[in-house]
Amino acid sequence: MELKKFRKREGLFVAEGPKVVGDLIAAGYVVHQLFATPEWRGPREQCQDVTADELQRLSFLQHPQQVLALFQLPAATVCGQHSSGLAIAIDGVQDPGNLGTIIRIADWFDIPTIYCSEDTVDAYSPKVVQATMGSIARVNIVYTNLADVVNRAIVPVYATLLDGNNIYHEQLPSDAIIVMGNEGNGISPAIRQLITHKLLIPPFHQGPDSLNVAVATAIVCSEFRRKGQK
Amino acid sequence: MELKKFRKREGLFVAEGPKVVGDLIAAGYVVHQLFATPEWRGPREQCQDVTADELQRLSFLQHPQQVLALFQLPAATVCGQHSSGLAIAIDGVQDPGNLGTIIRIADWFDIPTIYCSEDTVDAYSPKVVQATMGSIARVNIVYTNLADVVNRAIVPVYATLLDGNNIYHEQLPSDAIIVMGNEGNGISPAIRQLITHKLLIPPFHQGPDSLNVAVATAIVCSEFRRKGQK
Numbered sequence: 036m037e038l039k040k041f042r043k044r045e046g047l048f049v050a051e052g053p054k055v056v057g058d059l060i061a062a063g064y065v066v067h068q069l070f071a072t073p074e075w076r077g078p079r080e081q082c083q084d085v086t087a088d089e090l091q092r093l094s095f096l097q098h099p100q101q102v103l104a105l106f107q108l109p110a111a112t113v114c115g116q117h118s119s120g121l122a123i124a125i126d127g128v129q130d131p132g133n134l135g136t137i138i139r140i141a142d143w144f145d146i147p148t149i150y151c152s153e154d155t156v157d158a159y160s161p162k163v164v165q166a167t168m169g170s171i172a173r174v175n176i177v178y179t180n181l182a183d184v185v186n187r188a189i190v191p192v193y194a195t196l197l198d199g200n201n202i203y204h205e206q207l208p209s210d211a212i213i214v215m216g217n218e219g220n221g222i223s224p225a226i227r228q229l230i231t232h233k234l235l236i237p238p239f240h241q242g243p244d245s246l247n248v249a250v251a252t253a254i255v256c257s258e259f260r261r262k263g264q265k
Numbered sequence: 266m267e268l269k270k271f272r273k274r275e276g277l278f279v280a281e282g283p284k285v286v287g288d289l290i291a292a293g294y295v296v297h298q299l300f301a302t303p304e305w306r307g308p309r310e311q312c313q314d315v316t317a318d319e320l321q322r323l324s325f326l327q328h329p330q331q332v333l334a335l336f337q338l339p340a341a342t343v344c345g346q347h348s349s350g351l352a353i354a355i356d357g358v359q360d361p362g363n364l365g366t367i368i369r370i371a372d373w374f375d376i377p378t379i380y381c382s383e384d385t386v387d388a389y390s391p392k393v394v395q396a397t398m399g400s401i402a403r404v405n406i407v408y409t410n411l412a413d414v415v416n417r418a419i420v421p422v423y424a425t426l427l428d429g430n431n432i433y434h435e436q437l438p439s440d441a442i443i444v445m446g447n448e449g450n451g452i453s454p455a456i457r458q459l460i461t462h463k464l465l466i467p468p469f470h471q472g473p474d475s476l477n478v479a480v481a482t483a484i485v486c487s488e489f490r491r492k493g494q495k
Binding site (some may be wrong): 121140 | 288355362366370372373374375398399400455465466468469470472473475476477479480483484487488490491
């Protein structure tokens with residue numbers, strides 16, 4: 036929480052390792068400060084040389100990798116009406132690994148925007164940034180009043196719910212918002228009543244009663260994009 | 266490592282919380298010892314009552330949940346020739362969360378067996394067991410010489426590889442082994458040469474160069490099962 040306040044006040048976030056830092060630089064993110072060991076093969080302007088020991092002290096990782104950078108947080112996107120293309124809406128995901136993995140999935144399936152409810156874990160916390168494996172550089176993440184965004188959308192609003200239709204048998208559009216809920220509680224009542232199309236990933240035998248939220252996101256996005264393929 | 270040796274020597278593993286412990290009991294796993302707070306609604310034979318503070322000291326979790334159990338490890342399955350149905354083969358996955366999520370995926374898609382290479386993270390370590398959300402009770406996990414199993418299989422052997430065929434366009438059988446590799450290095454050379462069918466989950470734009478291994482497993486299993494639906 037302290038860190039989140041610091042990030043908001045200073046407008047900075049931390050990224051580590053050649054892959055993640057490299058992807059952010061390539062996407063045009065503004066570097067505030069760079070700390071790198073001599074073996075790092077990135078741009079050395081604004082770069083402060085550090086030893087492996089010094090990097091270890093700065094790092095949030097168990098095994099620091101060559102470079103730690105402070106980037107400026109992207110400017111908050113004005114959240115207009117969602118009118119075309121696919122977007123993911125995250126309603127209260129709490130686990131940093133899950134959110135990071137969802138950002139990576141959005142990137143893979145070329146879903147450019149993720150709307151997050153205000154109570155979703157901070158996407159610019161170090162654990163989330165690292166879990167995206169650099170995908171955070173290529174996906175717009177918008178923290179917002181999620182009910183508002185979903186309510187004003189002029190595209191259909193999909194979610195997986197127990198009383199949904201078998202996703203494998205449904206036609207799926209290329210313009211939609213896909214809502215994914217909290218790990219334990221699912222989608223909040225306020226958002227649930229705004230869902231226009233209910234889907235089900237059918238279980239294939241008795242026993243399990245849920246899928247991990249990032250796994251469910253992957254299967255849903257895969258179905259949307261598969262059906263959109265020419 | 267110490268814990269793993271202890272598990273092997275004592276033949277026990279730890280599970281926590283009403284959901285995971287309940288699923289293991291329901292599946293017939295043999296309880297060695299149970300520690301539970303008064304609110305736990307499970308069988309109280311063999312159960313030692315503990316306070317929340319005592320449970321906290323025993324627990325591997327940040328927020329212990331009512332019950333911690335020691336179960337007997339299932340007897341090592343003799344690993345015959347894989348001749349029918351779907352199985353997953355794990356070649357060196359290291360992250361406990363990833364393996365736990367893969368076990369949960371196998372359960373969802375009714376894939377009864379996971380073969381693991383000897384260098385795969387221990388499926389009965391507390392972090393993996395908890396990440397399965399109880400699915401470990403319903404999936405056979407066989408640590409074995411993976412090259413041997415794959416080599417002797419009389420079903421086709423699938424994996425996702427960069428030079429594979431678009432998975433969305435392929436016919437997929439209901440008898441197969443699906444190989445998934447290590448997070449950083451993918452599938453080892455010894456196993457790679459045994460792959461008979463190469464698949465590709467196509468990226469939908471430039472930028473990302475990989476998917477998380479559990480996410481890739483989910484998409485592949487979803488495609489296999491979707492195509493097997495009547």
